[in-house]
Amino acid sequence: MKIDLRSDTVTKPTEEMLRAMAEAEVGDDVYREDPTANRLETIAAEILGKEAALFVTSGTQGNQVAVLTHCVNGDEVIAEADSHIFYYEGGAMSALAGVQTRTLVGERGALRAEEVEKAIRGNNIHFPRTKLICLENTHNRAGGAVISVAQMKSVYNIAQKHGIPVHLDGARLFNAAVAQGVAVSELSAFADTVQICLSKGLSAPVGSILAGDRAFIEEARWWRKKLGGGLRQVGYLAAPGIIALTQMTGRLAEDHDRAQQLAKGLRQLSLQVEQVETNIVLVNTGSIGLTAVALLERLEEKGVLAVDFDEYVIRFTTHRHISDQHIKTVLEAVEQLLETV
Numbered sequence: 001m002k003i004d005l006r007s008d009t010v011t012k013p014t015e016e017m018l019r020a021m022a023e024a025e026v027g028d029d030v031y032r033e034d035p036t037a038n039r040l041e042t043i044a045a046e047i048l049g050k051e052a053a054l055f056v057t058s059g060t061q062g063n064q065v066a067v068l069t070h071c072v073n074g075d076e077v078i079a080e081a082d083s084h085i086f087y088y089e090g091g092a093m094s095a096l097a098g099v100q101t102r103t104l105v106g107e108r109g110a111l112r113a114e115e116v117e118k119a120i121r122g123n124n125i126h127f128p129r130t131k132l133i134c135l136e137n138t139h140n141r142a143g144g145a146v147i148s149v150a151q152m153k154s155v156y157n158i159a160q161k162h163g164i165p166v167h168l169d170g171a172r173l174f175n176a177a178v179a180q181g182v183a184v185s186e187l188s189a190f191a192d193t194v195q196i197c198l199s200k201g202l203s204a205p206v207g208s209i210l211a212g213d214r215a216f217i218e219e220a221r222w223w224r225k226k227l228g229g230g231l232r233q234v235g236y237l238a239a240p241g242i243i244a245l246t247q248m249t250g251r252l253a254e255d256h257d258r259a260q261q262l263a264k265g266l267r268q269l270s271l272q273v274e275q276v277e278t279n280i281v282l283v284n285t286g287s288i289g290l291t292a293v294a295l296l297e298r299l300e301e302k303g304v305l306a307v308d309f310d311e312y313v314i315r316f317t318t319h320r321h322i323s324d325q326h327i328k329t330v331l332e333a334v335e336q337l338l339e340t341v
């Protein structure tokens, strides 16, 4: 069996989740008659401190439904240059919502409030209208970087001043909350709408949540249906989502701890490792004269999987199926491999 550090998305549902799926009480959710989906949405809204929430099939669907609901064709969206919504969603913002993106380079993924304010368009016949500001927490391409409550607040204050909503891609928002020792609602308070993934470190097999005020979620429900996201007996998928939200968030600290162990061990082997704050470890392969792909091939031969993030950067992600022993085995494999380069 390979040690799979490609992503926390590889986590499989727990036994309890599988039982909850089999036993879920279901109905037709397009008629809003699925009690389990309704319960998941109520629980999610409460945890995130929002009026309402909607189950969506994926993080990408949640983010794109948010953009479609916030914007019309020709609007401009401000997003971090390496944000998932801009970098990894197949150009969906422009393809589906017809918006253009104004990217700003953040500091470890965090947008600077003063730069956001400068980028907001004034009232000029030549300009598009700035209609949305997107944040990401934790920030994936910045290596699972945590955006602090203060950073979130500073951007939100500027957004409020200009009457522009903030959407938070919180695919790993619980990692950000656990790492800072705050409630997740302390972070989502500084966004009008938030997307969280149930299917990453929280181990549910499918799904995300989009939360916001009631009127927004009603409109988002309509967009979700247009995208084919109106599911029928979706309670079978919502049931593990309830367990994800109510029982799986605390254990993320273990993933963070193992990411630190991995980073420490890799640094002891003289590898250049980025700052680690949550469950993602970025390693620069340039110093050993190998491209990311070349190192990944050698790692795979030794039974270890990770992903390339750039020509000379690989990403390891810890999750529920990675134990302390796995970290030791990975470090031994890297040590052996370095002897041959």
Ligand SMILES: Cc1ncc(COP(=O)(O)O)c(C=O)c1O
Pocket: 057, 058, 059, 060, 061, 084, 085, 136, 138, 139, 140, 169, 171, 172, 197, 199, 208
């Ligand atoms: C920060 C971030 N946002 C959104 C997504 C999209 O989630 P999904 O794969 O469920 O579409 C991901 C997935 O890796 C992500 O890392």
